[in-house]
Every structure is written in C-alpha cells, then in structure tokens.
Amino acid sequence: QLIAEIAGGEVLESVLEAGALSPQTRSLNVSSQDIQRFMGVRVSAESMQAIFGGLDVPVTKTHADGVEVTVPSFRPDLTRRIDLVEEIARVHGLDNVPAPLRMVVEIAKPSRRQKVRKLVRLALQGMGFSEALTDTFVTAKTALSEFSPFNAGAVRLEARNPVNAETPSLRRNLIGSLLLAMGTNQRQGLDHVRLYEVANVFLPSGDGSNSGETEVLSLIGADYFDLKGAIESLLQGLRCEQKLEANPTEHAVFAPGHAAELKLGGRRFGVIGEATTKAMAEYGVEGKCALAELDFSAVVDAWVPVPTMTELSRFPTAERDLAFVLDHAVTWSQIESTAREASGEMLREIRLFDEFTGKQIGAGKKSLAFRLYFRDDAKTLTSEEIQSRLDAVIKAVTDQLGGQLRG
Incomplete structure (x- = not known):
C-alpha cells in the first residue's frame, strides 16, 4: 500500500x-x-x-x-x-514467599602444618625463645650469604630492581638473618637473647624448574649444647618417636669441631654449630653464639597427634654401667646405635652420665661412662641373660669403634 x-x-x-x-x-x-x-x-x-x-x-x-x-x-x-x-x-x-535469614559459617580447620607451627611457637616461647620476623631480602656479601644445609648447589636469586640496593638477594638461610637480629639486640643492651624464626628460604635448582621455597626453623642461642637440648625438648613435646642423631660436620661458617649434621629417623634434619668469630664480627655479634637450622617439613612429619600408651611392666629393670676409652672423634650417637644394635630389644634405655678427658686418658682420647637398662616384659631376666647382652655390647663397641673397656 x-x-x-x-x-x-x-x-x-x-x-x-x-x-x-x-x-x-x-x-x-x-x-x-x-x-x-x-x-x-x-x-x-x-x-x-x-x-x-x-x-x-x-x-x-x-x-x-x-x-x-x-x-x-x-x-x-x-x-x-x-x-x-x-x-x-x-x-x-x-x-x-518466606525469606528466612540463613547464614552458613564454615570454619576452616587448621592443617597439620598450621597445628605444628603453633605447637612449635608455644614450646620455644616456653623455653625462653623470642620469635623473630626478619626481612626476606639480604645482602649478598656476607659469610653466610651462600650457606645452606639443604641445597648447597642452589642458585642465588636477586631482584632486578631491589627496594634497597644493599639487600638485593633472596635469603638462602635464616641463621644469617637471626645473627643480624642478635647483633641489633646486643647493641640495644639485650645480651641474653634467644631467637627463633619459622619462614621460607629460597633454594631453586640451577635449571629453574622449581621455585625453591623451603620452610625452615632456625634458632640462635649462646651455647651449642643448650641449643641442642632445646631441639630435643621440642621433639619430645611433639611426641616424636624417631631418633635424633648428631654427626660431626665441617663448614666455613661454623667453628672447627663445633658443628654437627642432624638426622631424624635417618632423614636429613638440619645442622647445628657455633658460629666462627668472622661470621659473628660481620653481623656485630659478641661472645659465643650457637646456630641451628632445621627442615620444618621434617618437624611436621615428626609430630604424633595422639600419644601412645604403654602398659607398665610387671617385671624389674636391670641396670649395668660401662666405661670405655675411645678416640675423641667417636660420637655418643655412634656408641648408642652400636649398643642398641648389639643388645637387641631387651635394652630399653641407654644414658651417658660421665665424660672425662685428661692426661690419664691420653691425647686425642676420651672416657665415656654410660648406664644400660635391660628389661623383658614377659619374664624376669636372669643374670646370665643380662651378662650375655652386656658382653655383646662390649664386643661391638670394642670391635666397631675401637673402644677399650675400663675396669
């Protein structure tokens, strides 16, 4: 139209x-x-x-x-x-149409790692340690800048445009950061400080196939044995059922003869030692200083959430003492493992109660005295059974470690 x-x-x-x-x-x-x-x-x-x-x-x-x-x-x-x-x-x-007010709140349960992290903090704070929070970026020119007990061959990561030109590198360890914190505290008049930190270090492989973030636990104190005792107490608080071993090791950042590689249940656990005078001077630390760096994943795996109960034995425990003269290089860990292997399950416990060095023993030698506890939960051990186990320990320490039994 x-x-x-x-x-x-x-x-x-x-x-x-x-x-x-x-x-x-x-x-x-x-x-x-x-x-x-x-x-x-x-x-x-x-x-x-x-x-x-x-x-x-x-x-x-x-x-x-x-x-x-x-x-x-x-x-x-x-x-x-x-x-x-x-x-x-x-x-x-x-x-x-009804419109009910609904609010569903789901509380996330803490993971195993988070639980262990909290337990570690509580345990160390109870032992007098203070938690440190240090910077991820560190200077690249110190005695500890290249040190790592877990991956010595890891490449060092540096920022292209660092906020502070003096600290361009991502840290490879925490003990350097704790030494710096210790020096700062000492300059403020706080001489008796014990510090710890749980944080990541960066240890990527040479081909860059992984980010290299590794969570570690580091501690710093004044004395080697005091720090080692704190680690043992921490593991005991976590109900760890694995054995802690300390084997002598050497590294440029530790004083000669004052460092050990730690193993937990045969797995590499970390390192502990006293810092050299040079390392302490670089970080402004005075006096003696012991350091430890542990694999936090191993700490998490060591935690036993539910304690295991053992029925009290109805049979008595027999105690026997032994003393040996050994080379100074022989460690207590070697003696303990040798004795346990030789005596079998009847050896319930072994304790070192005396160490002696002097002219009477000889140069490069030491005398170690320890007590062995034997028990069979099915019967009372006879004197002959105890003596056979004791003879096995004496033979093993003598043959394998070169020990001389003292009368």
Missing part, C-alpha cells in the same frame, strides 16, 4: 497466502516439590490449575503432586520448569 501510494507502484493482484506456519506446541511439568524447593512454600495441584487457567496456559494433565501444561504460542518465554515456578510465584504473591 505504501509503495502504491507514495512510490507510484501498481498493485497487480491482492495478497496471496502461500501457507501458514504450523504452531509448535510444548509440554512442561511442574510439581509441588519443585515449588517447595524454589519458593519454600507448598502449592497444591488444584491451586496450580487455577493459576495457569487465569494465565491462559492450558492444563492438559493433573496428577496428585502437580500438573502438565501446554505452552501457548503467545508465551515463548516459557521454556523450562523454573519458568512455570516463576509464574506461580508472581500470582501467589512474592510477599507470601
């Missing part, structure tokens, strides 16, 4: 109807359970039928729990079951 009236077109014939689109019908089901689930109210099948009838949506089937409707052509928006629920909600009244 517009073409004919405006553009000068001529209508030759009237409109021809070539055909009509056949309407496509769809059927949808909705149940009372659907209404309850999404609206929080229950609507009966009769009420649904009345609502859809008012909306000109034919109800083709009615069953006990809901209805089936045929979607009319003028409602192309009704394509899913949830669309029918929405129509019922609008007619039923949104004000009639």
Whole structure:
C-alpha cells in the first residue's frame, strides 16, 4: 500500500497466502516439590490449575503432586520448569514467599602444618625463645650469604630492581638473618637473647624448574649444647618417636669441631654449630653464639597427634654401667646405635652420665661412662641373660669403634 501510494507502484493482484506456519506446541511439568524447593512454600495441584487457567496456559494433565501444561504460542518465554515456578510465584504473591535469614559459617580447620607451627611457637616461647620476623631480602656479601644445609648447589636469586640496593638477594638461610637480629639486640643492651624464626628460604635448582621455597626453623642461642637440648625438648613435646642423631660436620661458617649434621629417623634434619668469630664480627655479634637450622617439613612429619600408651611392666629393670676409652672423634650417637644394635630389644634405655678427658686418658682420647637398662616384659631376666647382652655390647663397641673397656 505504501509503495502504491507514495512510490507510484501498481498493485497487480491482492495478497496471496502461500501457507501458514504450523504452531509448535510444548509440554512442561511442574510439581509441588519443585515449588517447595524454589519458593519454600507448598502449592497444591488444584491451586496450580487455577493459576495457569487465569494465565491462559492450558492444563492438559493433573496428577496428585502437580500438573502438565501446554505452552501457548503467545508465551515463548516459557521454556523450562523454573519458568512455570516463576509464574506461580508472581500470582501467589512474592510477599507470601518466606525469606528466612540463613547464614552458613564454615570454619576452616587448621592443617597439620598450621597445628605444628603453633605447637612449635608455644614450646620455644616456653623455653625462653623470642620469635623473630626478619626481612626476606639480604645482602649478598656476607659469610653466610651462600650457606645452606639443604641445597648447597642452589642458585642465588636477586631482584632486578631491589627496594634497597644493599639487600638485593633472596635469603638462602635464616641463621644469617637471626645473627643480624642478635647483633641489633646486643647493641640495644639485650645480651641474653634467644631467637627463633619459622619462614621460607629460597633454594631453586640451577635449571629453574622449581621455585625453591623451603620452610625452615632456625634458632640462635649462646651455647651449642643448650641449643641442642632445646631441639630435643621440642621433639619430645611433639611426641616424636624417631631418633635424633648428631654427626660431626665441617663448614666455613661454623667453628672447627663445633658443628654437627642432624638426622631424624635417618632423614636429613638440619645442622647445628657455633658460629666462627668472622661470621659473628660481620653481623656485630659478641661472645659465643650457637646456630641451628632445621627442615620444618621434617618437624611436621615428626609430630604424633595422639600419644601412645604403654602398659607398665610387671617385671624389674636391670641396670649395668660401662666405661670405655675411645678416640675423641667417636660420637655418643655412634656408641648408642652400636649398643642398641648389639643388645637387641631387651635394652630399653641407654644414658651417658660421665665424660672425662685428661692426661690419664691420653691425647686425642676420651672416657665415656654410660648406664644400660635391660628389661623383658614377659619374664624376669636372669643374670646370665643380662651378662650375655652386656658382653655383646662390649664386643661391638670394642670391635666397631675401637673402644677399650675400663675396669
């Protein structure tokens, strides 16, 4: 018509109807359970039928729990079951739909590592240690800048644009940071400070295949044996069932003859030793200073959450004392392991109670006296059984460690 009236077109014939689109019908089901689930109210099948009838949506089937409707052509928006629920909600009244205030609060349970970290803090603070929080970036030119008890071949990471030009490197150990903190405390008049820190060090491999972040526990104190005792007390507090071994080692940052590699259950655990005068001077530390750095993952694995109970034995324990003269290089750890292996399960405990050096012993020698505790939980041990175990220990220490039994 517009073409004919405006553009000068001529209508030759009237409109021809070539055909009509056949309407496509769809059927949808909705149940009372659907209404309850999404609206929080229950609507009966009769009420649904009345609502859809008012909306000109034919109800083709009615069953006990809901209805089936045929979607009319003028409602192309009704394509899913949830669309029918929405129509019922609008007619039923949104004000009639309950809106309960729900707040679900899920408290994340601490992981094993987090629990152990807390236990370590409590234990060390109870022993008089203070926690240190040191900088991740350190200077690259100190005696300890290249030291690591866990990965000596790791590359050193440096920042391209460090905030402080004097500290461009990511730390490879924590003991250097604790030495710096110790020196700062001493300059403030705090001489008797014991520090610890649990943090990451960075020991990536040479090919850069890993980030190299390793969590370690480091401690600093005045005395080697005091620090070693603190580590043993910490493991005892964690109910560790593995044996701690200290084997002599040498490193440029530790005084000769005053360092040991620590193993826990045969696994590398860390290192402990007294710092050299040069290392202490670089960090401004005066007096003696003992350092330890431990693999924190090994500490986590050593924790026994539930204590194990052992029935008290009804049979007596027999005690025997032995004393040997040995080379100064022989460690107590070697003697203990040798004695336990030779005597078997009847040896319940072994304790060192005396160490002596002097002219009477000879140069390069030392005398160690220790007590052995034997017990069998099934019977009372006879003198012959105890003596056979004792002879086995004497033979093992003599043959394997070169010890000479003292009378």
